[in-house]
Amino acid sequence: PRATRAAGDAMNDFQRVSVWSQWMRLAHWSIALSVLTLIATGWLVGSAPSVAAGASDLHGYAASVLMAGLVLRIWLLFADKGVGGWEALVPVRANLPAMKQMLVFYLTLGKAPLPNWYAHNPLWVPLYALLYLFLVVMAVTGIFMEEQPLVAGFYLPSIHLAFAKIITVLTVLHLATAVLQDIKGKRGDVSAMLNGYKLFESQKPDSVEFMRQSPGVSIDAIGRDRKKDS
Secondary structure, three states: OHHHHHHHHHHHOEEEEEOOOHHHHHHHHHHHHHHHHHHHHHHHHHHOHHHHHHHHHHHHHHHHHHHHHHHHHHHHHHHOOOOOOHHHHOOOHHHHHHHHHHHHHHHOOOOOOOOOOOOOOOOOHHHHHHHHHHHHHHHHHHHHOOOOOEEOOEEHHHHHHHHHHHHHHHHHHHHHHHHHHHHHOOOOHHHHHHHOEEEEEOOOHHHHHHHHHOOOOOHHHHHHHHHHHO
């Protein structure tokens, strides 16, 4: 009973806040799962001749899902006025301290404190924008490279392969860092992409002004998000 009360008191110190909309989560998982499938099937096509035909078919299906996810995500960049909009992916000077803290957190494998942020991981913000751009390049080269492999002196299969390697590295880093921050953190960053909600520590009156000035989390943003959901 004592342990149960302690757990209940710990949960009372957190607020469950809606951060990611259903459209953002749909775009995220469409892109994430298709990219993982494309990485695996792309490797099989080039390295496992016995299953290359089946892997190639699955590669094509996954590419279709990826393009649908990218179209949705690009639409959200302009239609979403909250965390899904393009402004959320533009690095700002106010986030530099949080970006530095995140880098230290990763380099120390979670031994350094994990900074607070509301939606997007501040260190990954510029990488997200680049990743979407790289995925668009992958989609375009994938569509045209079989029928027209050489365009303006550029060999599309080579470009496709080069960007595939970059995306694979970014994907591995993203998975590793997401797991690390979910294990070391208290906000449920990974599960938030499933149910849309993150946990934020309840604010005491004397700490509200500090959190307003924090580069990672905006109390005003949380308030706007709640109004939007209601």
